[in-house]
Amino acid sequence: MLFSRRSDEYFPRRLLGFYEEICFFRLSRVFRPNFFPGLKFTSLLEKNFSPMPASRKSPIYYWFAGAFAAFIIFHFVGLLAPVEKSARVTLRPFLKLFSSLNGSLRQTFSPAELENNPTDKIKQLEEKIQGLIVENARLRALEQENNVLREHLSFFSNRAYRPIFANVIAFGENFVAPESDQIYFLDRGAKDGLRPGLVVLDSRGAVAGKILAVKDDIARVCFPTSPQCQFAAAGEGSTGTIGLAQGQLGLVTAVNFIPPGVALKTGDIIMTSGLEPGIPRGLVIGRINRLTSSSNDVWQGAEIDPLSDFNQLTIASVILP
């Protein structure tokens, strides 16, 4: 006989004891009753064998969990809307203050400022040129429109657009980088007549984005270099839509699906075509930086630099139809 009667009885019990010891040593550190204060974690082993005392019940966590669940449900039912609105109203002064501080910080730490050389003058001149380009493009669009109107004497269009001015209160969506880098928020919303799809302009009148979503008193806008931003685009001389302008990687805006017959060159102005409802024709999106089509392509393509400067955007205007 390999084991005596005594050892035969003792052996499995001893093994079980050893197993319990290992389990308690490991598990009791993880699942000890007050690991989460107030929550009782009882494993099967503890329930049957643990010599540890039962935890003191603390109902605060249960109350808290219940209140939180009610909070979420109340939001979806709509009961929380006044509280949310008052929270936004309370935060608004802070948001404006911090947003202006953010704007000055971004201008201070922008690459051009950091170089600290006589680029200031060049920058000012560039801004002036861009302003003139916008003005020129607007006049050309008006002239073209005038010509069309003269051609079609019977046609009469009275498109009065009403701008709404709004403060930029935040740049980027928190913790959702990198796709939200080119997103910003305005302090106007649905109650001011804003709705998704409307165009946003900067102080010079260049396209600075498109509204993606609105709440009562806040709007989420994409910058033209954001992939979420799309515009029906037109060239300077063209009468209709020539392609679709869409942001790429937060750096440039690409115009795709340009028919082969359209003649484009570097430096041409790309503007809104007026095809989309609520977006008038002739708003400057940017200037062609590079043509991307090859001889085999069915469609032409172009990369454009937006004329609007994301870093200097503090006040924007939304064009209401």
Next chain:
Amino acid sequence: MFYRIIILVGLILVCAAGQISLLGGLPWAVSLLNLPLLLLLFLILTSENYIYLWLAWTAGFCLDAVSFLPFGLYSTTYLASALAGQVLLKHFFTNRSLYTFAVLGALTILFFNLFFFLLRNFISLALENFQFFLAPVFWLELGLSAIVNGLAMVVVFYGYHFFPSRFSAAGRKKAIF
């Protein structure tokens, strides 16, 4: 006590507003800071009561009110991160030294980001794939199906009780299954 609570609520509001408006778009690693969570961790490290939970909720609610992400995402994440910070402090750190502050901050931020991205992607996945849950037609048909099948069981019940056949008798003598 009250003035302390008011100061803390004001501080968390300022932190939330700073997180929304001040840090976004700034260069370098400044935009990666998480001001409300830093304040919550400071409270967890320096006080023993549960006020950090309410403040976490407040901070999350402020961000939820302004954000266009699914409602409750920030609140849940801040609450979970505050709890995680508390658990880490209670069970894995012995004192409140410089290293505790630094490591606890790093671990909690790590937890925050992971939890946030997982929850956000889970919600968007659920919204994409379970749109039918939101459609009233789905619930209408579900309810109708339950009523129809319930009525069918009523028919089966009456058939079982009143149909004079061997099947019925066999059923009374012993269980069908």
